Amino acid sequence: MSSLAEVILKRIRCLPEGSLLSARxxxxxxxxxxxxxAFSRLAKDEHLLRVARGLYVAPVATRFGKRSPATERVIRSLAVTTHEVIVASGARSANALGLTRQMPVREIFLTSGQSRILRLGKAEIVIKHAPKWQMALGxxxxxxxVRALAWLGPNHARRAAVKLKxxxxxxxxxxxxSAKPILPAWMAELI
Known part of the structure; x- marks a missing residue:
């Protein structure tokens, strides 16, 4: 392994789990x-995982072998790196708040930036651009x-709003x- 690759490995091992690193x-x-x-070779040798074009993360070594880092940590690192707001989707938010028992199968997050797809091992993480009103409260x-009510839609949100209160x-x-002026009319009326 070349010295440049060794320096990259040392650097990424010092970072917390899920931290992203790029050539820049x-x-x-x-x-x-x-x-x-060097990044390409490290990814080919499975010392690094290529998350997206030009973005890499270190796999986590466990006693059972290597695994991908936690999705939430990679998303948090991406938000810091890109200076964007990235939050859980409406389905995940509704589940977290106890408004539904449905567990989303796909990992979808919403962002104030551009849409993209990340790959963590075999998992695919979809990051979709969302309107400002869904991102306003972070x-x-x-x-x-807000995101849970938007996901539920106007027909199912009334009961959820009562539960949220x-x-x-x-x-x-x-x-x-306080966010009512920027929300859709049906949602502002419920709140």
Missing amino acids: HLLHLGNRGAVNQ ASYAGQA KLLPASEWRALQ
């Missing part, structure tokens, strides 16, 4: 082509409530009410 972070070590080639409980802390409910 390491251009001080060599020219772009050499750094890209990852808070109030933000989860009891479930959410008063401060989160007030945050939800």
